[in-house]
Amino acid sequence: MNRRSITIVGASLAGLRAAESLRRHDFDGVITLIGDEPHAPYDRPPLSKQYLAGEWGEDRLALTGPEKLAEYGLELRLGTRATGFDLSRRRLTLDDGEDVDVDGLLIATGARCRRLPGTEDMDGVFVLRGLDDSSALRSALDAGPGRVVVVGGGFIGAEVASTARERGLEVSVIEALPQPLARVLGEEIGAVCAEVHRAHGVDVHTGVGVEAVDGDGRVERVRLRDGRVIEADVVVVGIGVVPNTEWLEGSGLEIDDGVVCDATCLAGPGVTAAGDVARWPNRRFDEVMRVEHWDNAVEQGAHAAHRLLVDDADAEPFTPVPWFWSDQYDRKIQLAGRIRPDDEMRIVTGSLDERRFAALYGRAGRLVGVLGFNRPRHVMRYKALIEQGVSFADALAADV
Amino acid sequence: MKIVVDYDLCESNAICMAIAPDLFEVRDDDFLYVLVEEPGEDRRSALEECVQRCPKQAISIAE
Numbered sequence: 001m002n003r004r005s006i007t008i009v010g011a012s013l014a015g016l017r018a019a020e021s022l023r024r025h026d027f028d029g030v031i032t033l034i035g036d037e038p039h040a041p042y043d044r045p046p047l048s049k050q051y052l053a054g055e056w057g058e059d060r061l062a063l064t065g066p067e068k069l070a071e072y073g074l075e076l077r078l079g080t081r082a083t084g085f086d087l088s089r090r091r092l093t094l095d096d097g098e099d100v101d102v103d104g105l106l107i108a109t110g111a112r113c114r115r116l117p118g119t120e121d122m123d124g125v126f127v128l129r130g131l132d133d134s135s136a137l138r139s140a141l142d143a144g145p146g147r148v149v150v151v152g153g154g155f156i157g158a159e160v161a162s163t164a165r166e167r168g169l170e171v172s173v174i175e176a177l178p179q180p181l182a183r184v185l186g187e188e189i190g191a192v193c194a195e196v197h198r199a200h201g202v203d204v205h206t207g208v209g210v211e212a213v214d215g216d217g218r219v220e221r222v223r224l225r226d227g228r229v230i231e232a233d234v235v236v237v238g239i240g241v242v243p244n245t246e247w248l249e250g251s252g253l254e255i256d257d258g259v260v261c262d263a264t265c266l267a268g269p270g271v272t273a274a275g276d277v278a279r280w281p282n283r284r285f286d287e288v289m290r291v292e293h294w295d296n297a298v299e300q301g302a303h304a305a306h307r308l309l310v311d312d313a314d315a316e317p318f319t320p321v322p323w324f325w326s327d328q329y330d331r332k333i334q335l336a337g338r339i340r341p342d343d344e345m346r347i348v349t350g351s352l353d354e355r356r357f358a359a360l361y362g363r364a365g366r367l368v369g370v371l372g373f374n375r376p377r378h379v380m381r382y383k384a385l386i387e388q389g390v391s392f393a394d395a396l397a398a399d400v
Numbered sequence: 401m402k403i404v405v406d407y408d409l410c411e412s413n414a415i416c417m418a419i420a421p422d423l424f425e426v427r428d429d430d431f432l433y434v435l436v437e438e439p440g441e442d443r444r445s446a447l448e449e450c451v452q453r454c455p456k457q458a459i460s461i462a463e
């Protein structure tokens with residue numbers, strides 16, 4: 001496949017790794033990287049961890065240095081938003097009024113935070129996705145608020161709670177599910193996560209939703225569905241993300257909770273997608289998925305880039321074992337694979353009581369997942385076994 | 401080619417070990433050990449992948 005140019009929309013992790021990978025595959029055409037944020041590509045995980053804690057400055061977040069950008073010869077267009085795409089004419093519309101003809105297109109526009117209705121313009125209410133969000137929240141934490149209320153006990157919420165707590169602030173976490181992370185990790189492990197919060201002095205409310213966030217211009221309190229009221233100076237809303245696909249409406253590409261791709265990450269002729277915005281059938285798990293993890297953005301960015309360089313006949317399916325980590329307090333939680341609440345779960349090392357363990361998940365006789373609390377070595381070893389497709393019985397018997 | 405790990409950044413999540421078990425190992429003490437400090441050129445692409453995939457950007461290559 002001979003291409004003159006490749007345009008990448010979304011100048012973050014997936015987009016940048018895609019660009020780098022094109023050069024590593026000796027693609028010598030023009031690469032244009034278009035991103036709506038004013039910042040050069042930066043890393044998001046520290047935004048809820050070291051950067052929010054005040055331990056790291058902005059300079060530590062860069063995903064790449066100016067020398068590398070120059071070496072790769074990328075045409076970087078920051079502060080520019082794509083507002084439309086027409087697949088039949090292969091034309092991209094930008095918010096600066098310019099239209100761009102594209103040859104290969106890689107979509108990596110990621111996702112943005114869901115908000116609580118009615119809080120969009122309220123002072124003291126934050127979401128956390130970008131550098132500007134984290135900087136604003138960090139200043140609010142610097143001011144020493146009386147109480148930080150985190151709505152949503154998912155990974156981002158838990159990390160914010162952990163960071164705020166480590167800064168000596170009073171923290172409440174409100175989770176609508178019976179346990180935090182219950183949908184991902186199941187209730188038993190979710191209960192362990194709740195215990196980790198409580199052990200660090202966080203006030204945790206589970207199984208109850210938020211009725212309203214009150215305040216006159218500035219947040220004052222959070223009212224829960226069961227009538228409880230929590231005074232709040234800062235509220236952080238961590239209730240999930242939605243993929244950034246609005247700009248593709250009417251483009252001719254299929255959109256359904258993400259950009260719909262085939263098994264090889266192809267969304268249309270000469271168009272691929274990667275990272276938090278991409279939905280594709282992962283044949284290894286026989287499941288159509290959209291993965292919101294750092295490692296996936298890196299791997300899928302590279303895969304989707306390479307896909308634009310090969311002919312259809314040579315295209316390979318993208319079949320990763322998804323993996324992510326989350327740092328909460330002194331726990332490093334890692335999950336590899338795809339797990340469901342009804343999978344068989346067995347602890348293979350450590351125990352839930354110590355909150356240091358590795359748990360394996362089996363389905364239909366196969367190893368499908370491994371979860372570790374402070375067990376990185378085990379997670380990576382078992383991840384390799386998932387890649388090899390071993391049976392659950394063999395995994396349980398394996399010497400790891 | 402020499403492997404340089406910034407241990408202040410490394411958080412022992414063992415991604416590098418998953419990619420190149422011959423070069424990196426996270427042991428039961430949860431510390432990362434570099435098994436071969438100066439690997440041969442044939443390991444360059446694996447090592448480059450480690451550099452890219454390390455979520456902490458803790459690995460670099462000294463020529």
Ligand SMILES: Cc1cc2nc3c(=O)[nH]c(=O)nc-3n(C[C@H](O)[C@H](O)[C@H](O)COP(=O)(O)OP(=O)(O)OC[C@H]3O[C@@H](n4cnc5c(N)ncnc54)[C@H](O)[C@@H]3O)c2cc1C
Pocket residue numbers: 009010011012013014015034035036037044045046047048080081082083108109110111112128129130156244247274275276277291292293294295297323324325326327
């Ligand atoms: C606070 C935080 C902590 C995290 N911690 C972890 C962690 O510990 N472990 C883990 O595995 N994952 C973590 N993640 C998830 C990880 O960072 C994401 O999976 C990753 O950033 C996805 O990369 P991406 O490039 O697909 O999308 P994004 O990083 O969302 O980037 C998309 C980019 O496209 C831009 N864009 C959107 N629309 C347009 C448009 N129309 N035109 C131009 N540009 C556009 C966006 O502004 C953005 O810059 C964390 C995420 C956050 C926010």
Ligand code: SF4
Pocket residue numbers: 405409410411412413414415416417424426432453454455456457458459
């Ligand atoms: S991938 Fe990076 S952070 Fe993880 S163990 Fe290796 S060097 Fe350390």
